[in-house]
Amino acid sequence: MVKVDLDKVKEIVEKVKQETLEEGDILINTLHAIQDYYNNFVPPEAAEEVAKLLNIPVSRVYEVLSFYSMFSIKPRGKYVIRVCKSLPCHVTGGREVMEALKNKLGIEIGETTADGMFTLETTSCLGLCGVAPVIMINDQSFGNLTPEKIDEIIERFRGDENA
Amino acid sequence: MPKSNVVLVSVDSNSVLKGAKYFKNLFQQLVDEYKLSDFVEVLETGSFGVYKDGVIIAIYPEEVYYEIKDAADVKKVVEEHLLKGRRAKDLELDAELFTRKLSVEAKKVVEETRIVLRNAGVIDPTNINEYIARDGYMALAKVLNEMKPQEVVEVVKESGLRGRGGAGFPTGLKWEFTMKTDADQKYVICNADEGEPGTFKDRLIMEGDPHSLIEAMTIAGYAVGATKGYIYIRGEYYGSIQNIQKAIKDAYEYGLLGEDILGSGFTFHLAVRLGAGAYVCGEETALMESIEGKAGRPRLKPPYPPVSGLYSKPTVINNVETFVNVPQIILNGADWFKSIGTESSPGTKVFSLCGNIVNRGIVEAPMGTTVRDLIYKFGGGIANGKALKMVQTGGTAGTFIGPDKLDVPLDFDSMKNYGVSLGSGVILVIDEDNCAVDVLKNAMEFFEHESCGKCTPCREGTKMLVHMLNDISKGKGKREYLDAMKNIASTMLDSAFCGLGQSVPVPLNSMLNNFEAEFLKHIESKESPCGICKFEKPKKKLVKS
Numbered sequence: 001m002v003k004v005d006l007d008k009v010k011e012i013v014e015k016v017k018q019e020t021l022e023e024g025d026i027l028i029n030t031l032h033a034i035q036d037y038y039n040n041f042v043p044p045e046a047a048e049e050v051a052k053l054l055n056i057p058v059s060r061v062y063e064v065l066s067f068y069s070m071f072s073i074k075p076r077g078k079y080v081i082r083v084c085k086s087l088p089c090h091v092t093g094g095r096e097v098m099e100a101l102k103n104k105l106g107i108e109i110g111e112t113t114a115d116g117m118f119t120l121e122t123t124s125c126l127g128l129c130g131v132a133p134v135i136m137i138n139d140q141s142f143g144n145l146t147p148e149k150i151d152e153i154i155e156r157f158r159g160d161e162n163a
Numbered sequence: 164m165p166k167s168n169v170v171l172v173s174v175d176s177n178s179v180l181k182g183a184k185y186f187k188n189l190f191q192q193l194v195d196e197y198k199l200s201d202f203v204e205v206l207e208t209g210s211f212g213v214y215k216d217g218v219i220i221a222i223y224p225e226e227v228y229y230e231i232k233d234a235a236d237v238k239k240v241v242e243e244h245l246l247k248g249r250r251a252k253d254l255e256l257d258a259e260l261f262t263r264k265l266s267v268e269a270k271k272v273v274e275e276t277r278i279v280l281r282n283a284g285v286i287d288p289t290n291i292n293e294y295i296a297r298d299g300y301m302a303l304a305k306v307l308n309e310m311k312p313q314e315v316v317e318v319v320k321e322s323g324l325r326g327r328g329g330a331g332f333p334t335g336l337k338w339e340f341t342m343k344t345d346a347d348q349k350y351v352i353c354n355a356d357e358g359e360p361g362t363f364k365d366r367l368i369m370e371g372d373p374h375s376l377i378e379a380m381t382i383a384g385y386a387v388g389a390t391k392g393y394i395y396i397r398g399e400y401y402g403s404i405q406n407i408q409k410a411i412k413d414a415y416e417y418g419l420l421g422e423d424i425l426g427s428g429f430t431f432h433l434a435v436r437l438g439a440g441a442y443v444c445g446e447e448t449a450l451m452e453s454i455e456g457k458a459g460r461p462r463l464k465p466p467y468p469p470v471s472g473l474y475s476k477p478t479v480i481n482n483v484e485t486f487v488n489v490p491q492i493i494l495n496g497a498d499w500f501k502s503i504g505t506e507s508s509p510g511t512k513v514f515s516l517c518g519n520i521v522n523r524g525i526v527e528a529p530m531g532t533t534v535r536d537l538i539y540k541f542g543g544g545i546a547n548g549k550a551l552k553m554v555q556t557g558g559t560a561g562t563f564i565g566p567d568k569l570d571v572p573l574d575f576d577s578m579k580n581y582g583v584s585l586g587s588g589v590i591l592v593i594d595e596d597n598c599a600v601d602v603l604k605n606a607m608e609f610f611e612h613e614s615c616g617k618c619t620p621c622r623e624g625t626k627m628l629v630h631m632l633n634d635i636s637k638g639k640g641k642r643e644y645l646d647a648m649k650n651i652a653s654t655m656l657d658s659a660f661c662g663l664g665q666s667v668p669v670p671l672n673s674m675l676n677n678f679e680a681e682f683l684k685h686i687e688s689k690e691s692p693c694g695i696c697k698f699e700k701p702k703k704k705l706v707k708s
Contacts (some may be wrong), residue, residue: 028456031637040439056456068438068459069439072441087518087593088518090602091591124360125360127176128176129362132518148202
C-alpha cells in the first residue's frame, strides 16, 4: 500500500489553486498532479482529501476519476505503456506492434507485469500520425515502430531499471 | 552581431521522436568545435509540414533543406555546408516540397497557402520576440487602439470564417450572439482537445506558433466582452501544454495578457486546463463540464454556449485552427480572406495527411483542393508502391471513399454535394493490404470505447455494431447484419444525444455502401478472404466409431 502524505496533497492543491481563474476549475488539473506524484495512480485516501479540501462530495471526485481513461485509482506499473489503437496507426503496422507488445511483456491490455514495471493500455489517437505507429511510455512518445523496435525499447527500459 | 547562417531544426513532437533534440545539440556541439559559433546560429523551430524518415533541417539564408538520419549526417552537413560552403547533395531535399505548387486542371495553380501555419517552421516558438518580429500582436494592437468590439465582430462575420473543428459554423455569428448577450461575466474557450483520429494540426500549431492562439483569443475576448479565457488541451499533448504555458507566461510579462493590455484598459486572463483522455470532451458542452471539474458528458442544447456556456455564462468556443486565422483577417481584411478558398468556405484548411502515404505530414491548402491533389501532389502518392484501396476523409467520424471519388474538391459543402466529408481535414490513405471489415471494426470500436454512456442509442448502438462486425470478421456474420447495422445507424442519427453518436452513421454507411462486396465475401465464404480477419474454425462433429 502506498502511504498517503496528506500534507503533500494539500501542497499540490494549493499550488494548482494559484493557476485558477474560477473556483471549481481545478479538480482535473489537481488530479493530474496527484497522479504524477504517486506514480501513475490516485490513491483513494488522496482523492478523499482532495474532496475535503475543495469542499465537494467524494462521489464527484470518484466519478471524474473513473470517467477519464488517463486516471486510475488502482496502482499501475512504474511505466504505463499507451498503445495507439486508432486507424492511422492500425493501417501502418499498429496491429503487429500491439501483438509484439503483448508477447514481449506476456500480458494483455489492462494488465500489469508481475514485477510491477509495465502496465499495458490502449489509447485513442495521440496526434502523432506523421510517425505512426506510435506508443507512449509515461510522458515519452515513440514513433515509426516495428516489432523489432518494441523489443529494443522494452529491453532498454528494463536495462535502465537494473543498472 | 547577427550571425550569417542559421540552422533551423524542426523539433515538433513528430520530429523529436526521430531524434531532433539530439541532432540539434550535436549541431551546436560541432559548430562550437569548428569554431563557427560566431557565424552560425542553431535554432529550434516547429514543423516544416513534411515528414521524411529522418529529421528535416533548413539552413538560411541559402534556404537549403536537409534530411538528417543519424549523427554522421549532422557531421557531413556541418563539414560540407557550413565549413566548406558546398552543399551536401545526397542529403539535400527538393525545395519544391516546401513551397509546394501544383496545377489543377492546367488552369489555376494551387499552392500551399499559409495563413494558420505561417510561422510554423519559421520561428522559435518559445521566443515571444520572434513572433512579435513577424507582425505578432499587431492585430491585437490594432483592435484595441482602433476598433470597437462591434467592428471586430463585423470583420470576422464579413470574412466568412467557419469553424475548423469539423462542424463549420460561422465564427462571426457565434461571436455576435455572445457579444449581444448581457452578462456580468463571459468566457472565451479554445477547444484544443484534438482527438479526431488522424488529426494532428492543432498540436503542430500550438507547438509551432503558440502566441498566435493567445493573440486571437484575446481579440475574441475584446470583441465579445469576455475577460477570462481557457485553453483546454488534451492531457496527452505534453509538448503543446509546455509551449502554450510558456507562451502565456511570456505574454503576461510583456503586458499582452492581464490587466490594462497595451494601455487600453482592457483586461484578459488566460489559463490552461487539461483533458484526461475522453474523446467526447471535444464536444463543446462536454468540454465545459470538464473545465468545471466534472465528468465530460454533453449538455442538452439549446441553450447554446453563446447564451449559456461555461458556468452558465455566455461563452465563445472555437477550435485552435479557427482562432489562429483571426489575427490575419484583422490585419489583411475580410476581402483578402474571401479571395482564398471557395465561396461557401473562404480561407485555407490545414490537412493532416496520414496512413499509407509517402509524405505524411500537414499541408495548408485553399479550401476546395481535391482529395487527389492532397494525396498525389502534396502527399507524394501511395507508400511502398501499393495500390490505393480507400481514403477516409475528415477523421474517424468521416467518410470512407473509394478511388472513384478522388476528384471531389473538399470544403464545408462537399458532404452535402458529393457525400465526402471535410471534417477536421484528415486524409487517411488506406492501401490494398487492408481489409474493409477490419478497418470498419476498428472505427466502430473507437466509438464504442469513447461513447460516454449518457444516452442509450449511442451506448448500446455502438456495442451492437461492434458485436456484428466482430462476428463478420470471425466468419460468423449473417447477411441480415448489413441491413441491421444501417438500421441501428439511422436510429442513432435520429436519437443520439450529441454529435458523437449522431456521426457514427457517416463512416458506417459510406463503408457499407462503397465496399459491400467485401462484406458479403466475408459473410459467404468459409475462409477469410483478406488474410487479416481470423475466421474461427467450425467445430467438428464427433463421429462415433
